[in-house]
Amino acid sequence: MRIPSLAIHLDRTANEAFKFNNETHLTPMLATVAKVCNHGEKSLEKDSATISSNTNSQMKHHPILLQKIAKNLGVEVSQIRDFELCLYDTQLSVIGGICDEFIFSPRLDNLNSSFCSVEGFIDSLQESKSLDNDTNVWMVALFDNEEIGSKSAYGADSTLLDSTLKRLQIGGNLTSFEQTVANSFLVSADMAHAVHPNYFEKHEDNHAPQMNQGLVIKVNANQRYATTSATSAILKVIAEKHDLPLQEFVVRNDSPCGSTIGPLISANLGIRTIDVGNPMLAMHSIRETMGSDDVHTSIEIFKAFFKEFSEVDSKFIVD
Ligand SMILES: [Zn+2]
Numbered sequence: 583m584r585i586p587s588l589a590i591h592l593d594r595t596a597n598e599a600f601k602f603n604n605e606t607h608l609t610p611m612l613a614t615v616a617k618v619c620n621h622g623e624k625s626l627e628k629d630s631a632t633i634s635s636n637t638n639s640q641m642k643h644h645p646i647l648l649q650k651i652a653k654n655l656g657v658e659v660s661q662i663r664d665f666e667l668c669l670y671d672t673q674l675s676v677i678g679g680i681c682d683e684f685i686f687s688p689r690l691d692n693l694n695s696s697f698c699s700v701e702g703f704i705d706s707l708q709e710s711k712s713l714d715n716d717t718n719v720w721m722v723a724l725f726d727n728e729e730i731g732s733k734s735a736y737g738a739d740s741t742l743l744d745s746t747l748k749r750l751q752i753g754g755n756l757t758s759f760e761q762t763v764a765n766s767f768l769v770s771a772d773m774a775h776a777v778h779p780n781y782f783e784k785h786e787d788n789h790a791p792q793m794n795q796g797l798v799i800k801v802n803a804n805q806r807y808a809t810t811s812a813t814s815a816i817l818k819v820i821a822e823k824h825d826l827p828l829q830e831f832v833v834r835n836d837s838p839c840g841s842t843i844g845p846l847i848s849a850n851l852g853i854r855t856i857d858v859g860n861p862m863l864a865m866h867s868i869r870e871t872m873g874s875d876d877v878h879t880s881i882e883i884f885k886a887f888f889k890e891f892s893e894v895d896s897k898f899i900v901d
Pocket residue numbers: 691692729865866
């Protein structure tokens with residue numbers, strides 16, 4: 583499918599900003615009527631008949647779409663009861679930049695943090711026996727629905743993580759869960775805004791993270807990010823030990839601030855949390871940009887975190 587924009591020639595007022603009406607201008611093109619009529623008219627008629635005798639949800643959709651879905655799934659159209667269909671950019675990610683320093687890709691926010699955390703987790707297990715001697719449980723939790731507020735049965739603002747931790751049944755006394763939470767540490771990883779060379783003024787002067795300069799610690803006095811000085815200190819110690827770069831981001835006081843699942847989980851569970859993310863440009867555009875070096879850096883930091891958190895934390899005293 584394709585959602586073509588209106589040619590700029592046909593609306594001179596659109597010059598300043600790319601504007602569209604969400605209801606009327608974003609309907610994707612699936613096919614042209616002429617082609618659909620020439621191509622398999624008979625089978626469409628057959629499927630239309632099956633569909634009309636079937637559930638209402640199937641009647642809402644064009645037979646050619648249902649045929650395509652059924653073919654991809656290897657089922658009959660009549661076997662489709664219902665579905666949730668999401669469109670996304672199918673162009674592959676590419677490395678770009680004259681020194682190969684960029685990744686141009688859809689959905690870096692937040693597949694990149696998901697990828698880096700899982701990679702760091704796997705690497706941490708392969709290279710050492712740290713887990714064998716650790717009394718902590720190591721966990722990566724990846725949540726759906728963050729972009730719509732995390733309020734769903736399996737979003738970060740649900741009881742999923744709480745229930746999962748409880749099901750692990752750590753310890754045996756009445757307050758073992760609460761003790762576990764108090765000893766735990768959450769690295770909430772979501773993407774960060776790199777300073778844009780064409781919009782330098784959008785960043786606070788002293789907190790303008792750059793691509794390829796390392797993972798960004800995100801701080802916000804209004805707790806849109808859950809980082810505290812105590813939590814950032816722990817990650818800084820680990821990064822310093824491995825000579826891995828970290829940057830810091832604080833939004834301008836005259837600018838709105840994004841948020842992450844960090845404050846939600848931190849508040850729901852009462853768990854120490856730091857918000858971090860790789861710096862990127864054009865967040866939420868169909869083709870986002872990040873620095874290629876930052877992938878490796880954050881995998882290394884996550885790996886080191888899993889392996890060394892217990893030891894570092896045991897030496898930490900917060901007054
Ligand atoms: Zn986002």
